[in-house]
Amino acid sequence: MRKPIVAGNWKMNGTQESIVPLLDRVIAGVDTSVNAQVIVCSPYIYIPLIAGKIADTAVEFGSQNISEFESGAYTGEISAQMLKDFDCEYVIIGHSERRHVFGETDQNIADKYKKAQEHGIIPILCVGELLEEREADKTAEVVIRQIDAILSTSGVESLQNAIIAYEPVWAIGTGKTATPEQAEEVHKLIRETIAKQNGTIASSLRILYGGSVKPSNAAELFAMEDIDGGLIGGASLESEDFLAICKATN
Ligand code: PGA
Numbered sequence: 001m002r003k004p005i006v007a008g009n010w011k012m013n014g015t016q017e018s019i020v021p022l023l024d025r026v027i028a029g030v031d032t033s034v035n036a037q038v039i040v041c042s043p044y045i046y047i048p049l050i051a052g053k054i055a056d057t058a059v060e061f062g063s064q065n066i067s068e069f070e071s072g073a074y075t076g077e078i079s080a081q082m083l084k085d086f087d088c089e090y091v092i093i094g095h096s097e098r099r100h101v102f103g104e105t106d107q108n109i110a111d112k113y114k115k116a117q118e119h120g121i122i123p124i125l126c127v128g129e130l131l132e133e134r135e136a137d138k139t140a141e142v143v144i145r146q147i148d149a150i151l152s153t154s155g156v157e158s159l160q161n162a163i164i165a166y167e168p169v170w171a172i173g174t175g176k177t178a179t180p181e182q183a184e185e186v187h188k189l190i191r192e193t194i195a196k197q198n199g200t201i202a203s204s205l206r207i208l209y210g211g212s213v214k215p216s217n218a219a220e221l222f223a224m225e226d227i228d229g230g231l232i233g234g235a236s237l238e239s240e241d242f243l244a245i246c247k248a249t250n
Contacts, residue, residue, distance in 0.1 A: 004222065004229035004249035005163060005206050007039040007124060008236025009064060009092060018237075019046055023053055025239035029246075030058045036229055036249040040236070041092050041124075044078050051086040062090025062124065065098060068111035080119035091116050092231075093123045094146070096169045100130070106149035114154050117161060124163045124231065125150060126210070127190070131170035139168075143186060144193055156197040164190060164207045165231040171211025173233055180220045180227075183209045187226035215241050218248035 014022070023040065030038045041062040042050050050061045067077035083091065093116065094109035104112075113123045127146040129139045143166070150158065166186050168178050178186075187207045195202035209221050210231030221227055229249055235241040 002204060002206050002228045004036040005039065005208055006036045006229050006242075006246045006249060007041060007062070007090070007092075007163075007165075007208065007231050008242055009041045009095070009210075009231055009233050010043065010236060011064070011097070011233060012043060013237055014043075014046075016046070016049070020049070020053075022237065022239055023050060023059075026242060027054065027057045027059050029239065029243040034058075034243075034246045034250070036246050038246050039090055039124075041090065047083070047086050047088060051088070055087075060089055062092060062122075063088050064092045064095065066091045066093065066112050066116050066121070068108060068115050070115070080115050080121055083121060084119050088121060090122045090124055090163075092126060092165075094126045096126060096128055096167055096172055100169065106146055107153075109146075110149040110153035113150055113158070113162070117154065117158055122161055122163065124165055124208070126165045126167050126231070128167040128169050128172075128211070134168065134170065139186060140189055143190060147190065147193060151197065156194060156201055159194060159198075159201050159205055162205070164205065165210045166190060166207060167210035167231060173212070175212050177212040177214075177217050177221075178209070180224050183221060184224040184226055187224065191226050213245060215244035215248065218245045222249050 039060045041064050093112045098104045116123045127143050129142040133142050191202050206228040208229045208231045209227050213230040
């Protein structure tokens with residue numbers, strides 16, 4: 001049995017004024033009625049605040065990015081060591097906004113993934129195709145290429161300590177969700193691709209779906225065989241919606 005995960009990606013939203021009550025409501029709402037593992041991924045600058053509030057609660061936290069470098073002259077970057085300094089356990093790596101707005105390549109992403117794991121931080125690796133790639137029937141090719149970059153840099157065993165999120169880029173922040181069948185097709189492909197190298201790791205790997213998940217569509221997505229929860233953007237900024245999505249894994 002794979003324990004479902006619901007991870008919130010707050011992106012570059014909020015200030016202390018909105019984030020503190022949001023976090024308080026999430027912490028209060030994640031009680032025994034929630035079966036999923038719940039993670040919130042905040043902007044770097046709020047990590048110390050979150051680390052303090054979240055200690056000894058059922059909610060976990062992660063970062064939205066990490067440097068691929070160890071330390072040194074990399075102005076503006078945040079290292080794995082710094083994240084670990086605040087007990088950060090997870091990091092989103094390869095989000096489509098990092099790939100497509102900030103130009104991160106498959107290799108940058110593979111290097112970040114490796115660096116996170118070297119410091120005991122669990123990567124939440126995002127993969128997914130652009131609309132034009134889906135329309136050109138290239139979804140499988142793109143997703144496999146993105147996963148292969150990780151496999152060739154860190155090996156299949158690294159997936160024992162990682163989470164994958166399939167996020168079709170055309171569904172992120174657009175209100176357009178993949179149908180449960182469309183999502184399941186890609187999740188199954190990801191699991192089968194990994195199973196070719198290691199069946200045990202493939203069957204225990206949590207693969208989340210992301211892209212306009214809402215309380216109204218979460219349960220049908222999470223009911224699919226290879227969908228083990230969600231990576232939630234917009235709806236993670238509203239505690240009621242986020243908690244309803246957490247409960248939809250039950
Ligand atoms: P969305 O974002 O839920 O707002 O579509 C998902 C994500 O970017 O992880």
